[in-house]
Amino acid sequence: MTRLFNEPAAFADELVAGFVAANRGRVRAVHGGVARATRSEPGTVAxxxxxxxxxxxxxxxxxxxxxAHGAAMGNLFASPSTQQVLSVARAAEHGGGVLLSYGNYAGDVLNFDAAEAQLIAEGIPTRTVRVTDDIxxxxxxxxxxRRGIAGDLVVFKVAGAAAEAGYELDEVVRVATLANERTRSFGVAFTGCTLPGAAEPLFTVPEGRMALGLGIHGEPGIGETDIPTADGLxxxxxxxxxxxxxDGVDAPAGQRVVVVLNGLGxxxxxxxxVVYGGIARRLEEAGVEIVEPEVGEFCTSFDMAGASLTLVWLDEELETLWAAPADAPGYRKGSVPPREAVEADPEPQTSSEAVMAPASEGSRRAAARVTAALDATAAVIDAHVDELGxxxxxxxxxxxxxxxxxxxTAAAVAARxxxxxxxGAGTVLVRAADAWSDRxxxxxxxxxxxxxxxLGTRIGDEVAPDAATLALGAREALDGIRAYGKAEVGDKTxxxxxxxxxxxxxxxxxAGDELADAWDAASAAxxxxxxxxxxxxxxxxxARPHAERSLGTPDAGAHSFGLVVTAAAAALSRKDTVR
Structure with missing residues (x-):
């Protein structure tokens, strides 16, 4: 289990702060993650x-x-927000465009894709390569x-070396895509992992058994077997x-392959x-020539007991890029000449410092109700946080x-x-929206x-919103969810x-119902x-690859939505809200 933490909800922020403090010569803190602390060649890809x-x-x-030139670092096992990705990309970019690369998970896709669109709109050429190595x-x-696991290291290393060598953006994308296509991984676990503050692991494996095909976020595996010997594994x-x-590899014999044996924690x-010795023998018996293997921890999962094997089927270009020097806190290869340090970034403007739009008296009164509803939302989530997990x-x-x-919690603070x-009510909701997604x-x-x-955009700040306006805003919120997340009724979301x-x-x-009555009925539905x-x-x-496991359990997102709209009902039904 994870034993050393302060406040579990602050764990991710505190680990980033400590990581930067321990590696000031290599990385600097930016909103949403870290960027290089040293200068890169102007005009190269980030x-x-x-x-x-x-x-x-x-x-x-x-x-x-x-x-890498920067890393957007989300909450524990959760993708970084769009704002975090944007912030890191802006801090890392230096004239040659940006390549975004990450493991292929739904939240990452949503947020990185939104950031890519925004960067392009700002005039920064941006492309994406998702890692899909887990067979x-x-x-x-x-x-x-497929999701990305320890193959992340391979794709990032090849892309980073190509950028360092002066490849243009399209060429960096080409070799990163090729590295992903040539990379395959498979993992196993003997125990689950436990998030800070949690009393139980995310999943368990029966004593003496081994889960096959696990995910790095604790997603259950696709099967089990008795724990083998090291040679058996x-x-x-x-x-x-x-x-x-x-594709392009007809048989293993005669092929040159990078081997990455990754420990999960x-x-x-x-x-x-000991396991690697057995792997090397079997690959050599198959006629495979191993090139610059790696054994260690490259993509972990807190305290999970497990391991994964990654094979990268090389061509001459991939081999050259894999062998190129690198110097990062968690991975070093060869010798990199000293680099000039960059100046610290100025502190970004906070929401409270931003110019406030004018609002009517009616809208400000409605803002008090909205703020109370968001306070109620934070309270009900606090009460059910363990259940939702x-x-x-x-x-x-x-x-x-x-x-x-x-x-x-962040939305409630921003709203207040x-x-x-x-x-006014519209601005309060928009500020809460940005804080929620960011945190x-x-x-x-x-x-x-x-x-x-x-909802905030529809309500605005000019007048106190009526029930019809709220209903229209709810419809537009649903339309936004469908367009952004692509889910429909029946997808279990x-x-x-x-x-x-x-x-x-x-x-x-x-039908003419008062807002309180209409909202209560909608919350019940x-x-x-x-x-x-x-x-x-x-x-x-x-959850899709483990569909049968979820039968009998409601979707966490749907359940939390029901909790939120029910908790908000009391605040929204009051004629006046005194805080």
Whole structure:
């Protein structure tokens, strides 16, 4: 278990602060993560990587000369927010465009894609390469759906070396894509991992058994077997990966291959070396020539006891880029000449310092209700944070509770600050939206940001919003969720609860009901629909590969939506809100 922490919700922020303090010569803190502390050649491509915290040295530990230029570091096991990715990319970019690269997880895709679109709109050429090396997470026919695990290191190393060598953006994308296509990984686990403050691990493996095909966020594996000997595990690894050769590799014999044996947190280096001996023998027997192998921890999962094997099928260019020097806190190869330090970035303007839009007296009174509703939201999430994490861990990664807690708390604080500064209801909601998505990260953070921003934009600051305006804002929030997340009713997501909420709210408001009555009816419909997701199989997100495991358990996002709209009902129904 994870034993050393202060406040669990602050763990990710505190680990970044400590990491920067220990590596000031290589990295500097920027909002949302870290960037290189040394200058890069002007006009070269900037490689920006990222993902959830809890996987060191991925992702911040891979920032340095010859590797990444910046890393967006999200909450524990949750993707960084769009704002975090933007901040890191802007700090890392130096004239040659940006390549975004990350493991293929739903929250990362949502937030990195949104950041890519914004960077392009700002005139910064930006491209994306998603890492999809885990063969257990989808079939060959759907390999674009596969998640990224320790293959992240390979793709980042090749892309970083190409950028260092002066490749233009399209060429860096080309070799990074080739590295991803030529990389395959397979992992196993003997125990689950435990997030800071949690009483139980995200999943367990029966005593004496080994889970096959696990994910680095604690997603359950695809099967189990008795724990083998070290040689037995080497055989499982090699057979799995030789069983799926990349396009262009007809047979293993005669091929040059990079081997990465990765420990996931609690398997010791000595054990890894014993396993590696068996791997090397089997690959050599298959006629494979091993090139510059790596044995150690490159993409971990807190205290998970497990390991993964990665094979990279080389061509001459990939081999040259893999062998190039690199100097990052968590990965070094060869010798990199000293670099000039960059100046510290100025502190960004905070929301409270930004210019406040004028608001009517009616809108400011409504802002008090909105603020009270967001306070109620933060309180109900605090009360259910462990339950939300437990539900999410059944077939996912268990981060939903802590992500919702961070987001809801940040939204409540931002709303209160905006209200105290005289903001209207629309501005309060927009400020809360930005704070929620920025602090929570992950899929839920992005989606709650979309919803609150859509609602705030519709309400505005000119007049006190009526029930019809709120209903229209709710419809536009739903439209935003569908456009952003691509989910529909039946996919076992929060959309299953949002749709009935919006439909009932619209119907009751159109029938002339008071807002309080309409909202109560809509909240009840959302809560009922959220409970009914227990009987659905997920068709999207991290839970999709483990669909059967989630039967009998509601979707965490749908359940939390029901909690939030129910908690908000009391505040929204009051004629006046006194704080």
């Amino acid at each position: 490689l920006v990587v990222g993902g959830g915290s809890g996987h060191y040295p991925a992702f911040g530990g891979l920032v340095g000369a010859g590797l 257990s997470s989808a079939s060959v026919a759907e390999k674009h759906r 080497a055989e499982i690894f090699v057979e799995a990966l030789l069983g799926e050769l990349p 609690s398997v010791k280096y000595e054990e890894l070396y 437990r539900i999410d861990a059944v077939a996912g990664d268990g981060d939903h509770g802590i992500g919702m807690q961070r987001g809801a 600050d905006a209200h105290d500064a005289g903001a 929570a990260g992950g899929t839920s953070g992005a989606l709650w940001g979309v919803m609150l921003r859509a 929060m959309v299953d609860a949002i749709v009935p909420f919006v439909e009932v709210l619209e119907t009751r408001v159109a 959302a809560t009922e629909a959220a409970a009914a997701t227990a009987e659905l199989l997920p068709r999207m997100g991290r």
